[in-house]
Amino acid sequence: MPDTVQFPMRFGSSSGQPVTRRDGIAKVTGTATFAADNAPANLLHAVYVSAAIARGTVTSMDVEAAKAHPGVVEVYTPDNVPPLPGDASSKPFMFAFRFEPLQDNSVRYANQPIALVLAETLEAATEGARLLAPKYAAETPRIGLDGNAPFEIEGGGFGLPGTTVHGDVEAGHAAAEASVDLTYETPEQYHNAMEMHAVVAEWDGDHVVLDVPSQALVMSCAAYGYYLGIPAENVTIRCPYLGGGFGSKAALNGPTVLAIHAARLIGRPVKLMLKRDQMFGPVFHRGATRQRVRIGVDGDARMTVLDHESLAVTSSFDDFIESAANASQGIYSAGALRSAHKGVRADVGTPGPMRAPGEASGSAALESAMDEMAEKAGIDPLEFRLRNYAETEPGSGKPYSSKALRECYAQGAERFGWSRRPLAPRQMTDENGMLVGWGMGTALFAAPMFAAKARAVIRPDGTGLVETAAADMGQGAWTVLAQIAADSLGLPLDMVEFRSGASTLPDAGVAGGSGHTATAGGALHAAGQDVVARLAEMATADPDSPLHGAGNATIVARDGRFWVEGDDSRSDGFADILARNGGAEIEGTGGANRPQEAGAAHAMYAHGAVFAEVKVDPDLFQTRVTRLVGAFAAGRIINPKLAESQLMGGMIWGLSFALHEEAKYDMRTGRVVNGDLAGYHVPVNADVKGLEVITVHEDDPYVNPLGIKGVGEIGITGTVGAIANAIWHATGTRIRRFPVRIEDLLAGSR
Amino acid sequence: MYSFEFARPGSIDEAVKALKAEEAQALGGGQTLIPTLKQRLAAPSVLVSLSGIAEMQGVCVSDDNALCVGGATPHAVVAKEAAKSFPALAGMASRIGDPAVRNRGTVGGSLANNDPSACYPAAALGTGATIKTNAREIAADDYFQGMFATALDEGEIITEVRFPIPEKANYQKFVQPASRFALVGVFVAKYASGVRVAVTGASEDGVFRWTEAEEALSKDFSAKAVEGLKVSADGMISDLHGPAAYRAHLVGVLTGRAVNAAA
Amino acid sequence: MSLSISLTVNGDRCDVDLDDPRVTLLDLLRERMALPGTKKGCDRGQCGACTVLVNGRRINSCLTLAVTLNGAEVTTIEGLAAGEDLHPVQTAFIEHDGFQCGYCTPGQIMSAVGLIAEGQAGDDAERIREGMSGNLCRCSAYHGITEAVQDAARRMASADERKSA
Numbered sequence A: 001m002p003d004t005v006q007f008p009m010r011f012g013s014s015s016g017q018p019v020t021r022r023d024g025i026a027k028v029t030g031t032a033t034f035a036a037d038n039a040p041a042n043l044l045h046a047v048y049v050s051a052a053i054a055r056g057t058v059t060s061m062d063v064e065a066a067k068a069h070p071g072v073v074e075v076y077t078p079d080n081v082p083p084l085p086g087d088a089s090s091k092p093f094m095f096a097f098r099f100e101p102l103q104d105n106s107v108r109y110a111n112q113p114i115a116l117v118l119a120e121t122l123e124a125a126t127e128g129a130r131l132l133a134p135k136y137a138a139e140t141p142r143i144g145l146d147g148n149a150p151f152e153i154e155g156g157g158f159g160l161p162g163t164t165v166h167g168d169v170e171a172g173h174a175a176a177e178a179s180v181d182l183t184y185e186t187p188e189q190y191h192n193a194m195e196m197h198a199v200v201a202e203w204d205g206d207h208v209v210l211d212v213p214s215q216a217l218v219m220s221c222a223a224y225g226y227y228l229g230i231p232a233e234n235v236t237i238r239c240p241y242l243g244g245g246f247g248s249k250a251a252l253n254g255p256t257v258l259a260i261h262a263a264r265l266i267g268r269p270v271k272l273m274l275k276r277d278q279m280f281g282p283v284f285h286r287g288a289t290r291q292r293v294r295i296g297v298d299g300d301a302r303m304t305v306l307d308h309e310s311l312a313v314t315s316s317f318d319d320f321i322e323s324a325a326n327a328s329q330g331i332y333s334a335g336a337l338r339s340a341h342k343g344v345r346a347d348v349g350t351p352g353p354m355r356a357p358g359e360a361s362g363s364a365a366l367e368s369a370m371d372e373m374a375e376k377a378g379i380d381p382l383e384f385r386l387r388n389y390a391e392t393e394p395g396s397g398k399p400y401s402s403k404a405l406r407e408c409y410a411q412g413a414e415r416f417g418w419s420r421r422p423l424a425p426r427q428m429t430d431e432n433g434m435l436v437g438w439g440m441g442t443a444l445f446a447a448p449m450f451a452a453k454a455r456a457v458i459r460p461d462g463t464g465l466v467e468t469a470a471a472d473m474g475q476g477a478w479t480v481l482a483q484i485a486a487d488s489l490g491l492p493l494d495m496v497e498f499r500s501g502a503s504t505l506p507d508a509g510v511a512g513g514s515g516h517t518a519t520a521g522g523a524l525h526a527a528g529q530d531v532v533a534r535l536a537e538m539a540t541a542d543p544d545s546p547l548h549g550a551g552n553a554t555i556v557a558r559d560g561r562f563w564v565e566g567d568d569s570r571s572d573g574f575a576d577i578l579a580r581n582g583g584a585e586i587e588g589t590g591g592a593n594r595p596q597e598a599g600a601a602h603a604m605y606a607h608g609a610v611f612a613e614v615k616v617d618p619d620l621f622q623t624r625v626t627r628l629v630g631a632f633a634a635g636r637i638i639n640p641k642l643a644e645s646q647l648m649g650g651m652i653w654g655l656s657f658a659l660h661e662e663a664k665y666d667m668r669t670g671r672v673v674n675g676d677l678a679g680y681h682v683p684v685n686a687d688v689k690g691l692e693v694i695t696v697h698e699d700d701p702y703v704n705p706l707g708i709k710g711v712g713e714i715g716i717t718g719t720v721g722a723i724a725n726a727i728w729h730a731t732g733t734r735i736r737r738f739p740v741r742i743e744d745l746l747a748g749s750r
Numbered sequence B: 001m002y003s004f005e006f007a008r009p010g011s012i013d014e015a016v017k018a019l020k021a022e023e024a025q026a027l028g029g030g031q032t033l034i035p036t037l038k039q040r041l042a043a044p045s046v047l048v049s050l051s052g053i054a055e056m057q058g059v060c061v062s063d064d065n066a067l068c069v070g071g072a073t074p075h076a077v078v079a080k081e082a083a084k085s086f087p088a089l090a091g092m093a094s095r096i097g098d099p100a101v102r103n104r105g106t107v108g109g110s111l112a113n114n115d116p117s118a119c120y121p122a123a124a125l126g127t128g129a130t131i132k133t134n135a136r137e138i139a140a141d142d143y144f145q146g147m148f149a150t151a152l153d154e155g156e157i158i159t160e161v162r163f164p165i166p167e168k169a170n171y172q173k174f175v176q177p178a179s180r181f182a183l184v185g186v187f188v189a190k191y192a193s194g195v196r197v198a199v200t201g202a203s204e205d206g207v208f209r210w211t212e213a214e215e216a217l218s219k220d221f222s223a224k225a226v227e228g229l230k231v232s233a234d235g236m237i238s239d240l241h242g243p244a245a246y247r248a249h250l251v252g253v254l255t256g257r258a259v260n261a262a263a
Numbered sequence C: 001m002s003l004s005i006s007l008t009v010n011g012d013r014c015d016v017d018l019d020d021p022r023v024t025l026l027d028l029l030r031e032r033m034a035l036p037g038t039k040k041g042c043d044r045g046q047c048g049a050c051t052v053l054v055n056g057r058r059i060n061s062c063l064t065l066a067v068t069l070n071g072a073e074v075t076t077i078e079g080l081a082a083g084e085d086l087h088p089v090q091t092a093f094i095e096h097d098g099f100q101c102g103y104c105t106p107g108q109i110m111s112a113v114g115l116i117a118e119g120q121a122g123d124d125a126e127r128i129r130e131g132m133s134g135n136l137c138r139c140s141a142y143h144g145i146t147e148a149v150q151d152a153a154r155r156m157a158s159a160d161e162r163k164s165a
Helices: A024-027 A061-066 A122-131 A168-176 A217-228 A254-266 A323-326 A359-377 A382-388 A405-416 A477-489 A514-538 A574-580 A596-601 A638-659 A721-731 A742-747 B012-019 B033-038 B077-083 B086-093 B099-104 B109-112 B118-129 B211-219 B243-259 C027-034 C086-096 C105-118 C126-131 C144-165
Strands: A044-050 A057-060 A072-076 A113-117 A135-137 A150-152 A163-165 A176-184 A198-204 A209-210 A234-236 A270-273 A289-297 A303-316 A336-347 A437-445 A452-458 A464-467 A498-501 A555-558 A560-564 A567-575 A586-592 A607-618 A623-633 A691-695 B005-006 B024-027 B048-049 B059-061 B066-070 B132-133 B137-139 B159-162 B167-177 B182-191 B194-200 C003-008 C011-017 C051-054 C057-061 C074-077
Touching: A024 B194, A044 A122, A061 A072, A061 A122, A072 A122, A072 A254, A113 A122, A113 A254, A122 A234, A122 B211, A122 C027, A135 A607, A150 A168, A163 A323, A168 A289, A168 A303, A176 A359, A198 A254, A209 A217, A254 A270, A270 B132, A289 A323, A289 A359, A303 A359, A323 A359, A359 A437, A359 A555, A359 A721, A382 A405, A382 A437, A405 A437, A405 A514, A405 A691, A405 B048, A437 A721, A437 B059, A452 A477, A464 A477, A464 A514, A464 B012, A464 B048, A464 B099, A477 A498, A477 A514, A514 A555, A514 A560, A514 A574, A514 A586, A555 A638, A555 B182, A560 A574, A567 A574, A596 C074, A607 A721, A623 A638, A623 A721, A638 A721, A638 C144, A721 A742, A721 B012, A742 B243, A742 C051, B012 B048, B012 B086, B033 C074, B059 B077, B077 B099, B086 B167, B086 B182, B099 C057, B099 C105, B109 B118, B118 B159, B118 B167, B118 B182, B118 B194, B167 B243, B194 B211, B194 B243, C011 C027, C027 C051, C051 C105, C057 C105, C086 C105, C086 C144, C105 C126, C105 C144
Parallel strands: A044 A270, A209 A234, A303 A336, A464 A498, A623 A691, B005 B048, B024 B048, C003 C074
Antiparallel strands: A044 A113, A057 A135, A072 A113, A150 A336, A163 A336, A176 A289, A198 A209, A198 A270, A289 A303, A437 A607, A452 A464, A452 A586, A555 A560, A560 A567, A607 A623, B059 B066, B066 B159, B132 B137, B132 B159, B167 B182, B182 B194, C003 C011, C051 C057, C051 C074
């Protein structure tokens, strides 16, 4: 791999420091620019009309009324929209999802775009869209896990998880002395980033500049280019900040492409921001699942089999099956392992990756089932997990690149006070008579790494400039990547300028899979090392340098100077070296990717243990999570402050999964009935207290040269099960349908 | 939003005149009306803002010991001003929606809208309040006429609400976690003449008085007195936030808790 | 229909001719006054991202028609800092990592300023959590938000004491 530079692990002065966010001032003063904050001259506002049915056709729209409204400039319907140059129903590249470019009058899901209105003001565009008052010929929609016949998944690939079997599953079932056979359901969930999907598109000939939130800036240029029929290099994406992504801004979506198309047709810049209710349809979601988990144990509570099946909903016209059953791979040692998936097609928008795709839903079921198995075996749930601790990856037998899960269990349990937990449920109450329960779960998430490139420069004044097209959706790329770069350059953080968030910079890959820091950070580190090596060579070859003849191998970069290792009398400043050698800046480049040998030889995951305390009102069955302790081992932590925020955010998503989130469908119309932030519950501040995160030290020489795993998604896994298990421990009621509802607890108590 | 004319009267008289226009609509704090307009569920020709009418603002205690609240007084003002004179009502006002809503939303707007999940209807019915309009005075028992329905005539505006101050009272609500609307709210008020219990959020007919509980509590003002009482789940609201049986269960539990907490 | 209003935004007196009565304060700020710091998260008063101060009190600007604000004093996130000097709430949000993506942050901060001014919560964590619950944060930076508000409330209280001493 020629563009990959191997480099030794190093621990500089910036990495590991809990520095505050470099974009902090911009974000607290309102000067951080999100896509829809842009307003080029001559701008038109776009609003699209959402289908009010889930299946059928649009029979008419009152285009004249809309066009007659003052300020309305154009109304696009299938009658007048020229086809997109690229086929929206093809899937020509990775992460391509099918969408509706207003080419026919069919409706495939509620909230599908069926017309687009352009107007001089937002108010006129909004009213114009309303005036279209579409009429429909509706067909009965197919909704939910039982809305259609399940189908087998053939092949596999992105969005199509197959079946994975290790060992003799039947023999594992037969050998079990005790077993559980449990079915869990998880609902449809919608990302609902605070920033709705939005775009400002400005064309200049066959070039277009897009202000659009994107988790993959360079990759998206090629994708937009394909649909718009222009080369990737004609597309420029500016995205310094995303107002949250959670997976929904990793792939292109129909409404955004449509708005860009409209801007070209009308010959003026166009701004589109989805309305909150339009976030429930065309911009992905987490598909519902029904999972069957069967666990068998021998007389010593060691697992003879872990058999996990999942049925998940996808759309009628595209494939994204939540890979929930795969959560049972890689986590516990069992005699035999099986993960199997089936799909069911419904008249909904296509699901997509949503924070911890597959793992979140799968972990919810698996960790709940583990608790039930422990109960049946009569042992402590933590002891049950330790007894089935995987020393090597189950199935493959590969060693883990690193795995400090045992330490996570120990430190989390210690902090939580787990040893005082009574085995039986309904044993604890607090001073107000609330039922108290404690539960736990194991957290696990893969540690992937993708390909990326970066550029690094040392300027004549000795300061550094580094560049890569990373995406900061809140995880802290602006800060953490600069910390990595500063160390690679041997410069203090405040002497490093970091350019990011624009597609004109080197490709940083996708901010997804919890792999962005490892990926973009790896590339920045390699680029920094490259320019430092070049500058060092310049110095050691320079007869006027104190370092002349010292040789690259013996000198180190620190605080903007090179030093001969072990000899503090010999050093030379970056600026001085450049000044003596022509005065020009010096440039280096670098790339990163997973070292292939290490990837083939090791299983790579971040691990954790989550402990939850809930208090349940014995009369109302209102549940409050009062303590949540998570201990995570995720390789090297670049910025503990920001990593803690990510892990806490993930744990609160777990809380949300366990107690709040659920899209409810009207089975007759196929519409989401709670498609707004008053009906679709996510945690508010008052729902969150007693949160603690422990990061467990872990050195990983294999995962990537920097030893980084991800922290963005693992916090959800483990947490959902921990809370559900704590609710059982408080009430004695097992709820196997998420979110846990008060009325189910009430019914369970009777 | 449909387009509309906008009027900002400075007095009740001017407001009443402005509301005589066809399809005119009064605008209080707008916390319900603006979303309704955005969804085009209402199409007023004239929007008459009541927030500039000084005589409809403010909180005071009358000679006959009633808390008088101007119709355009925001919840946050009631929460603050009534804290000493009528703590149960102030506490209710301090927990409506979220703080931003409490700074705009008004008592008149809430009662005129009569949302089945709103808090103020429980306080008004639970205290036997008098709703004063530009034209007349309406007793709370006559005012509420089912979900979103009231005794108000077209163009009639609530200028003041008088809540008789009880010996003891308390409001308990089980909040719908996202919107902070009452999934069920119970207002219990003890007067020399007897106890009143009003329930919001629960019934398909909107706010109602739970007479069995009132009778039991009038004899014995203790949580024990209502322990065995149950309301029927028939006619209770069943929606995605909670089924009818759960709401019926909440009514019983919350009433007991309100009695225990009454001060 | 032309509607003229006169209001003060971040200390500047502005005369606004509205061509449309439907314009909300939020859209007035964002689309017509080049003040996009205030964010739209739902346009229905359900998320708090658009929180600003009107006459010192926090409100949802998406639920407020601009025409109702004649004579009002509006403070947005752009008007909070005094030049380079951040407001104590802004500083505390940075120090306690009270945000991730930053989209809800202008609303959170304006809401926190309003909460502290209301004087009801002090530095009591539970009351702050309740008082900040009209502002959703999907990144779920709630732990840092609560700490930041607590910290800022304490700092502002002690600064007030020093002033009055």
